[in-house]
Amino acid sequence: MAGDDGRGSDAGDDEPGSDTAGGSPAVTRVEVPVDTRASGGTTNAYLLDGLLVDPAARTDALDEAVAERGAADAVAPAVEAIAVTHTHPDHVGAVAEYAAATGATVVAREGRVDRFAAATGVDPDETVAPGETVADTGVRVVDTPGHAPDHVAFAAGEPGAGSEPPAGGSGRSALCCGDLAVAEGSVAVAAPEGDLAAYLASLERVRDAGYDRLLPGHGPAIDDPAATCDRLIEHRRARERDVVAAIDAGAADLDAVVDGAYEKDLSGVRDLALATVAAHVEKLVGEGRVDEAWRARLADAGFD
Structure with missing residues (x-):
């Protein structure tokens, strides 16, 4: 130590x-x-x-x-x-x-x-x-x-x-x-x-x-x-499940996905949460698990 x-x-x-x-x-x-x-x-x-x-x-x-x-x-x-x-x-x-x-x-x-x-x-x-x-x-x-x-x-x-x-x-x-x-x-x-x-x-x-x-x-x-x-693998898989659940529940942009995927207070780290969710969505789009329209939404949020 x-x-x-x-x-x-x-x-x-x-x-x-x-x-x-x-x-x-x-x-x-x-x-x-x-x-x-x-x-x-x-x-x-x-x-x-x-x-x-x-x-x-x-x-x-x-x-x-x-x-x-x-x-x-x-x-x-x-x-x-x-x-x-x-x-x-x-x-x-x-x-x-x-x-x-x-x-x-x-x-x-x-x-x-x-x-x-x-x-x-x-x-x-x-x-x-x-x-x-x-x-x-x-x-x-x-x-x-x-x-x-x-x-x-x-x-x-x-x-x-x-x-x-x-x-x-x-x-x-x-x-x-x-x-x-x-x-x-x-x-x-x-x-x-x-x-x-x-x-x-x-x-x-x-x-x-x-x-x-x-x-x-x-x-x-x-x-x-x-x-x-x-x-660490399970942590990422759990977050991915939360992201998918938020999208399935009707989240239409990254901010809404963040709100649905996180329960904790994000004061001071919301930018990092947005970037993390964007990485999850990129993976899900690449795997065909969420709609291709999310590529444009990622770009609109500055992640392209």
Whole structure:
């Protein structure tokens, strides 16, 4: 869990800044204060083996974690590469600064170089595709679109290798999953970029892969990936049922669908609820489950 300086470990013993080796991924988590709508107001930056993931802002705590990895007596690998799970502003703010400070290889998802450069201010040194490893780190790229079209996750260790993780370690495998999953609450999948069909498929693939631990972009580590993925899938399916019920009851525009699909007070988050409902309606139209006329209604609401 997080310490007073914003640092934490998802590597095994939960002491700030600790790492593991000997077969388990070396993981350090640093909570970085950023301008984000995620609860807690922070984004997790990770040092996953030799990869720095999602340096959202430059902080003393993250500087210290990076420096410890570069020390002569360090057990865990030094930072060899920098990458992001996706290019939303609350995940990319210090890519340029840490690239300059460490000299690490900056890596972007293949086919998304322009988007990466625009978001980070850095032209990547290399690109990677899902299934490939990041530079020389041994960390693998996993395709997880849905929350964002360029979303990926980063895997260390082999999932599903056995029934019990090593004693005192973080497990055989960890997936740094960005905004695919959270330990509590739900993840925003919002139009126009959010793709609910892709998001649900990503959750199903990650659930079925058998990772020992998920390392999310916000909040604490997830120690039961399958149960969490199932919970998030059911949350989206339940919201979809509410959206369909609102349309069947006569809702004729997105505002009316939101009113019918949500019972809670939406003060301060109604814009996000509208974008979420729009993503649900896009999925339903694509599946032929609601009338094609909803495409025009989405466009009228600014979601096209």
